[in-house]
Each structure stands twice: as C-alpha cells, then as structure tokens.
Amino acid sequence: MSVSIPAAQPLPPNVMDAMCPSRQVLEHVTSRWGVLVLAALLERPYRFSELRRFIGGVSEKMLAQTLQTLERDGFVHRDAQPVIPPRVDYSLTALGREAAEQVWALARWTERHVDDVRRAQEVYDEARAS
Amino acid sequence: MSVSIPAAQPLPPNVMDAMCPSRQVLEHVTSRWGVLVLAALLERPYRFSELRRFIGGVSEKMLAQTLQTLERDGFVHRDAQPVIPPRVDYSLTALGREAAEQVWALARWTERHVDDVRRAQEVYDEARAS
Incomplete structure (x- = not known):
C-alpha cells in the first residue's frame, strides 16, 4: 500500500500575505506617484515633461522611476519617437486602464470628501488639545 | 468710478496640486498599510493584535501610526473597552467604508491580475537582458 501525497496547491493570491506578488503589484499601483501617474494618463497620453508639470511636486527622478515600474508591470506603454529633439510619449495599456479607472x-x-476629512481632523485635534 | 475686484474663489480640490489637502487624504488612503487596514476592516471590526496578525509584515509601530492617521481622518472608529486586560476594537466609519470599498x-x-503583471515583467526583463 502506498500513500499518495497530494501535490502542493499554489495558494490563491492574497495581498495580506507579505510574500505574495500581488502585494507588490498593489504597492506599485497605490504608490505616492503611481496613483497620480495612472490617474493623469487616464485622460490622455502625456510626454514626460508635460506629466512632470501636470503632477505637482514630483521630481524628475521619481517620475522616471514610477513610469519605469509601471511600464515593467505592463500598465504603461512607452513610445520613444525617433525625432530630434527626442520625444517620448506615455500612455496606458488595456491592463493599465483598468487599474487607472479605479x-x-x-x-x-478624496477630492469630494476632503471637507469631511478636515472636519474630522479638527474634532480629533480639539478633543486631544483640551 | 471704482473697479470692483472679485473675491478670490477657492480652487476646487485637485489631487494633482501638491498643496491641496485632497492630495494628503489620497496619500493616507493609499499608503502602504492604510490600503490593507481599510481592506481588512471592510470585512469586520478587528482588535489591534488580530489586525497585526492578519496584515502580513506590518510592525506594531506602523500599524499604530496608520490606525491613528485613519482615525484622525474620520475613516476608522477606535473603541477602547474599560476592561482588564485592555481591549481596543477598530471599525470603519460610514466615510471609511466608502473609501475601503474602493x-x-x-x-x-491586483490579486486577479497578478499573473498578467508577472508575464509583463518577464517580457520587459528579457527584452533588456538580450
């Protein structure tokens, strides 16, 4: 008689598991600048310099890193035109569009509810100041 | 003749503006641990120690900071029971539930699409390795 050992089933993806690749994907999509890049590109494709102006406060380095991460994940398409001066357009892939919509x-x-949040913050701070 | 100067209209909230309070709210809601705390609390209220076990990789300090930020924003309700040993339950407010659902x-x-992302990453890495 032999005992058959069932093959290990891969666990379903779970963002609550620090080792699950889906955790990392969620972190890219919700990263400080990732959120804003995806939201911006939902409106239309952007050139690098336009995107940098549109997203207040982003540094050239952080924008480049964020775009590269999102491109590697398959969310952003990078289109380098062979012109002088060089021109690079960024747009969403079909997968990126799904993430960007959310x-x-x-x-x-958050824009619609910012006043609710500010009121909550005032109440919280007053309760602790007294 | 006098020239009337129109009163300055407050700008509508805009997350693309680094100075807009909505940018900060978005950063709280999409912070590394904020995302996971909100998603966890959507299922049910949690005690601190339960939440720490449920969210893989979070430190006690980061969980406490995240909960405090979300409580101050009016997303999370903290209920400290006067029992020994002390018991603190965290749950979502109505506002927090709206954010948490999204x-x-x-x-x-991201869990559903993690395989798409991994394939995109492989293609990206192979193109750069050759």
Missing part, C-alpha cells in the same frame, strides 16, 4: 475614482472621491 | 476592489483586482 485609482482615478478613488482620487475623485 | 481600496478593497483595487486589492482584489
């Missing part, structure tokens, strides 16, 4: 909705939600 | 959907989306 991120964009969250960004719009 | 964050949860994004987390589920």
Whole structure:
C-alpha cells in the first residue's frame, strides 16, 4: 500500500500575505506617484515633461522611476519617437486602464470628501488639545 | 468710478496640486498599510493584535501610526473597552467604508491580475537582458 501525497496547491493570491506578488503589484499601483501617474494618463497620453508639470511636486527622478515600474508591470506603454529633439510619449495599456479607472475614482472621491476629512481632523485635534 | 475686484474663489480640490489637502487624504488612503487596514476592516471590526496578525509584515509601530492617521481622518472608529486586560476594537466609519470599498476592489483586482503583471515583467526583463 502506498500513500499518495497530494501535490502542493499554489495558494490563491492574497495581498495580506507579505510574500505574495500581488502585494507588490498593489504597492506599485497605490504608490505616492503611481496613483497620480495612472490617474493623469487616464485622460490622455502625456510626454514626460508635460506629466512632470501636470503632477505637482514630483521630481524628475521619481517620475522616471514610477513610469519605469509601471511600464515593467505592463500598465504603461512607452513610445520613444525617433525625432530630434527626442520625444517620448506615455500612455496606458488595456491592463493599465483598468487599474487607472479605479485609482482615478478613488482620487475623485478624496477630492469630494476632503471637507469631511478636515472636519474630522479638527474634532480629533480639539478633543486631544483640551 | 471704482473697479470692483472679485473675491478670490477657492480652487476646487485637485489631487494633482501638491498643496491641496485632497492630495494628503489620497496619500493616507493609499499608503502602504492604510490600503490593507481599510481592506481588512471592510470585512469586520478587528482588535489591534488580530489586525497585526492578519496584515502580513506590518510592525506594531506602523500599524499604530496608520490606525491613528485613519482615525484622525474620520475613516476608522477606535473603541477602547474599560476592561482588564485592555481591549481596543477598530471599525470603519460610514466615510471609511466608502473609501475601503474602493481600496478593497483595487486589492482584489491586483490579486486577479497578478499573473498578467508577472508575464509583463518577464517580457520587459528579457527584452533588456538580450
């Protein structure tokens, strides 16, 4: 008689597991600048310099890193035109568009509710000051 | 003749503006641990120690900071029970639930698409290795 050992089943992806690759993908999509790059590109393709102006506060280095991460993940398409001076356009892939739509909705939600949050912050701070 | 100067209209909230309070709110909601705390609390209230076990990789300090930020923003309700040993439950407010639903959907989306992302990463890395 032999005992058959069932093959290990891969665990389903779970962002709560620090070792799960989906955790890393979530971190890219929700990174400080990743969120804003995805939301911006949902409107239209952008050149690097335009994107840098549009997203307030982003450094050239952080924008380049963020775009590279999102390109590697398959969310952003980089189109380098062979012209002088060089021109590089960034746009969303189909996969990136799906992520961007959700991120964009969250960004719009925070804009709509910023006053609720500020009131909550005031109440919290007053309760602790007294 | 006098020239009337129109009163300055407050700008509508805009996350692309680094100075806009909505940018900060978006950063709280999409912070590394904020995302996971909101997604976890969407299922049910949690005690601190339970939440720390549930969210893989979070330190006690980062979890405490994240919960405090989300409480101050009005997203999380902290309920300290006067019992021995002390017991503190965390749950979502109505506002927090709205944010959490969107964050949860994004987390589920990344879990569903992690294989697409890994394939894109392989293609990207191979193109650069050759």
